[in-house]
Amino acid sequence: MDCAECKSWMIEAAEGDLAEERAASFRSHLASCESCRTAFDLVERGAGILRETIPLLAPRETYLTRARMDQILAARSGETKIFRLFSYRQFVSAAAAAAILISAAFIAGGLASMRSAPPDETPIARVAPAEYLPIVLAATGREDPGHALGHMAVVKGARTSWAWRPQGERPVSMDSPGVVVPVQHAFYDPAESPYWW
Amino acid sequence: MTEQSLRRLVRLHYDRLFRAARFMCGNVSVAEDLVQDTFLAAAKSLKTFEGRSSPYTWLYGILLNKFRQWLRRKDSAAAPLHMGHPDGEGAAPEDFLPSSLPGPEELAERSEAARMVRAVLDELSEDHRSVVTLRFIEGLSYEEIAEAIDCPIGTVKSRIHYALRKIGERLTEEGLSAPED
Numbered sequence: 001m002d003c004a005e006c007k008s009w010m011i012e013a014a015e016g017d018l019a020e021e022r023a024a025s026f027r028s029h030l031a032s033c034e035s036c037r038t039a040f041d042l043v044e045r046g047a048g049i050l051r052e053t054i055p056l057l058a059p060r061e062t063y064l065t066r067a068r069m070d071q072i073l074a075a076r077s078g079e080t081k082i083f084r085l086f087s088y089r090q091f092v093s094a095a096a097a098a099a100i101l102i103s104a105a106f107i108a109g110g111l112a113s114m115r116s117a118p119p120d121e122t123p124i125a126r127v128a129p130a131e132y133l134p135i136v137l138a139a140t141g142r143e144d145p146g147h148a149l150g151h152m153a154v155v156k157g158a159r160t161s162w163a164w165r166p167q168g169e170r171p172v173s174m175d176s177p178g179v180v181v182p183v184q185h186a187f188y189d190p191a192e193s194p195y196w197w
Numbered sequence: 198m199t200e201q202s203l204r205r206l207v208r209l210h211y212d213r214l215f216r217a218a219r220f221m222c223g224n225v226s227v228a229e230d231l232v233q234d235t236f237l238a239a240a241k242s243l244k245t246f247e248g249r250s251s252p253y254t255w256l257y258g259i260l261l262n263k264f265r266q267w268l269r270r271k272d273s274a275a276a277p278l279h280m281g282h283p284d285g286e287g288a289a290p291e292d293f294l295p296s297s298l299p300g301p302e303e304l305a306e307r308s309e310a311a312r313m314v315r316a317v318l319d320e321l322s323e324d325h326r327s328v329v330t331l332r333f334i335e336g337l338s339y340e341e342i343a344e345a346i347d348c349p350i351g352t353v354k355s356r357i358h359y360a361l362r363k364i365g366e367r368l369t370e371e372g373l374s375a376p377e378d
Contacts, residue, residue: 011357042365043358049310049368050333050361056311057318058220058334064211072207072233073200076240 001029006036013040014047203240210256211236213335217257220334221264221326223315231267235260254345257331261346265323313371317364328356 006029012018013026030037214235218228238259318326324346331342332353343350 043361046361046365053311053314058216063215
């Protein structure tokens with residue numbers, strides 16, 4: 001193996017994807033070539049640290065919330081319907097009128113907002129942190145906490161105070177008034193999961 | 198596209214696209230906007246989708262265009278790493294990790310390493326970032342990446358090689374320890 005070929009296999013080698021025969025040849029070249037050894041060391045360190053930090057840079061979570069879905073649908077609906085129904089001039093007039101109405105609504109609603117529902121961006125369902133695992137395990141009888149934690153979804157504001165379901169299975173509602181679980185990031189669609197409410 | 202179709206498309210692909218967008222731009226709220234714009238553009242141009250690639254690849258192509266537009270708008274000065282929750286609240290790094298992972302000291306080291314990696318990513322060109330995203334976030338093969346971004350496999354590998362080497366060099370410069378295998 002020469003330096004050019006060695007270089008061409010470095011990322012596979014760094015990711016452990018080289019076939020054994022080629023890996024042996026690759027190692028043999030590195031042993032005799034300091035330049036390639038130095039280059040490979042950098043690539044390998046880069047690959048290692050990148051993999052280590054990906055859970056921080058782009059955590060594998062459920063990000064879609066009902067509010068976000070509504071926002072996308074509303075934006076799309078706004079783009080298609082408004083422009084189809086109105087001419088540009090009518091649209092500008094309507095937009096100005098809407099702005100006035102919205103401002104008035106804001107002022108009127110401002111005082112009442114103190115006691116209103118949580119902000120739209122609040123996810124309605126989230127994944128519970130570890131300290132709530134015993135509660136969930138007690139209620140569900142699951143003995144594999146890691147798995148249960150990884151797939152646990154808790155719904156705030158459910159008719160029962162909260163509900164849990166393993167991913168892909170029917171949710172389990174539990175009457176546990178007073179249990180308020182701080183939770184994060186799971187998508188819930190009432191149209192598809194009527195059991196949740 | 199009907200609302201139901203859009204809803205299904207969003208449900209199937211939102212999380213993957215968001216993760217990719219977040220990795221590329223390093224900012225949660227920007228990533229949200231980019232992904233929303235992606236779906237809106239997809240809803241408009243569904244007729245242009247010829248089915249030659251997977252829906253995700255098609256969506257990713259749109260996302261990449263949105264990302265390029267965003268980069269141009271902000272004159273390529275990438276936003277700093279946002280370590281908060283996706284809903285915008287602040288959070289410690291350990292909030293992102295399963296409870297079985299290491300304690301505070303190692304998390305602090307990883308957090309520092311993540312800051313360094315973020316800085317290097319932000320210095321990379323959009324083409325390099327895109328390839329790294331597809332490889333390390335999406336786990337696509339080199340062939341799949343080449344197809345997704347329409348360039349030769351050699352170019353894909355060369356870009357990944359460059360990015361990894363750059364990260365490795367910065368790791369060395371800053372004296373951070375490489376992870377143990």
